[in-house]
Amino acid sequence: MRQKIAKTKRLVVKVGSALVTNNGAGLAQDFIADCARQIAALHQQGREVVLVSSGAIAAGMQRLGWTTRPHAVHELQAAAAVGQMGLAQAYETQFSSLGLKTAQVLLTHEDLADRTRYLNARTTLTTLLELGVVPIINENDTVVTDEIKFGDNDTLGALVANLVEAEVLLILTDQQGLYSADPRKDPNAELIGEGNANDSRFEAMAGGAGSGISKGGMITKVRAAQRAARSGAHTLIASGHERDITLRLMAGETLGTLLFAAATPLAARKQWLADHLQLAGSLVLDDGALNALRDGRSLLPIGVVSVEGEFERGAAVACRDQAGREIARGLINYSSSESRRIAKRPSSEIESLLGYVDELELIHRDHLVLL
Numbered sequence: 001m002r003q004k005i006a007k008t009k010r011l012v013v014k015v016g017s018a019l020v021t022n023n024g025a026g027l028a029q030d031f032i033a034d035c036a037r038q039i040a041a042l043h044q045q046g047r048e049v050v051l052v053s054s055g056a057i058a059a060g061m062q063r064l065g066w067t068t069r070p071h072a073v074h075e076l077q078a079a080a081a082v083g084q085m086g087l088a089q090a091y092e093t094q095f096s097s098l099g100l101k102t103a104q105v106l107l108t109h110e111d112l113a114d115r116t117r118y119l120n121a122r123t124t125l126t127t128l129l130e131l132g133v134v135p136i137i138n139e140n141d142t143v144v145t146d147e148i149k150f151g152d153n154d155t156l157g158a159l160v161a162n163l164v165e166a167e168v169l170l171i172l173t174d175q176q177g178l179y180s181a182d183p184r185k186d187p188n189a190e191l192i193g194e195g196n197a198n199d200s201r202f203e204a205m206a207g208g209a210g211s212g213i214s215k216g217g218m219i220t221k222v223r224a225a226q227r228a229a230r231s232g233a234h235t236l237i238a239s240g241h242e243r244d245i246t247l248r249l250m251a252g253e254t255l256g257t258l259l260f261a262a263a264t265p266l267a268a269r270k271q272w273l274a275d276h277l278q279l280a281g282s283l284v285l286d287d288g289a290l291n292a293l294r295d296g297r298s299l300l301p302i303g304v305v306s307v308e309g310e311f312e313r314g315a316a317v318a319c320r321d322q323a324g325r326e327i328a329r330g331l332i333n334y335s336s337s338e339s340r341r342i343a344k345r346p347s348s349e350i351e352s353l354l355g356y357v358d359e360l361e362l363i364h365r366d367h368l369v370l371l
């Protein structure tokens, strides 16, 4: 498996706040320089690298002279706006000294949920890669509120890996990888060398963030690996403090944790749908409908027990079992009020119930993804 990693052509490297800001002490210029050096060497090897870097809020706090992380959203946003300048400047300086161009890309969840903006982001990023530029991505913290946030850059890294169809997502953090328990709390915790990204035991092992500076913790890294696996990307979690870590991992050395993708990748459009972090509503399905979906068939209104939320035709909605578990999601052909009227009824009655019929399926199988 590690030898397969060595053949990677396109990868996403995600570096967390703890590394980029020396645990909040301000921008870690040495780390940034070293990170740029390793990425430049990967370029020399003919690989394409997208960098997802955290650190704006921590860097901004330092520039503003704040010693504790504020709670008010507008203060966090102000800190991010100040800090992002320093972050971009630091990377640009280091990469340009190595002869590489950089591009700053700030994304929000909405950019990736909207199909047109998603395709635009994809085209721009792949164009930058073809031009030999290193895109440096962060969340556009200044404009997002809590409800519409990626929140942590592990999730953003996974969505970017899916967006550019990277083969590997490399998450650099302040631990050697995923341990059987949080090593800060359990001295007997053991490093996990390798496993299937979808093995549910890993979620149980992973805890929250290690410091007040970081956001996600290990749990968001394990979930990021699950997301990345949907497009066939393997995830590596390793320590950014380890010498030449990126180069050694890309040479196939066994270091850190490898959470590999085992399932067949989803088609690009289904991938986009699976990556939505928020959905407009939910449909609760009966057992017959759940089985039909699992058999790869479309969802018909007759199998829908209830409809939750308000949405328009074309919205992305969840399909749940009666215990509330999300089994699938899809783009619905009818609005919430229309869906309520035709729920539990055969498709042959749609016309008499609504006065018209657009499609016989509530969600067509081409627009449906099983989770």
Ligand SMILES: Nc1ncnc2c1ncn2[C@@H]1O[C@H](COP(=O)(O)OP(=O)(O)O)[C@@H](O)[C@H]1O
Pocket (backbone or CB within 6 Å): 015, 016, 017, 018, 019, 054, 172, 173, 174, 175, 177, 178, 179, 180, 181, 182, 183, 184, 205, 206, 207, 208, 209, 210, 211, 213, 214, 215, 216, 217, 218, 219
């Ligand atoms: N099972 C685990 N294995 C390793 N680290 C864990 C685990 N559970 C929780 N953690 C914590 O996750 C932290 C890394 O995540 P985080 O603090 O968000 O860093 P980053 O800024 O790099 O994203 C570690 O410092 C560690 O304390």
Ligand SMILES: N[C@@H](CCC(=O)OP(=O)(O)O)C(=O)O
Pocket (backbone or CB within 6 Å): 015, 016, 017, 018, 053, 054, 055, 056, 057, 058, 080, 138, 139, 141, 151, 152, 153, 154, 213, 214, 215, 216, 217
């Ligand atoms: N967008 C935020 C990063 C969010 C965050 O803290 O992420 P991480 O350190 O990766 O858990 C910033 O630049 O400060």
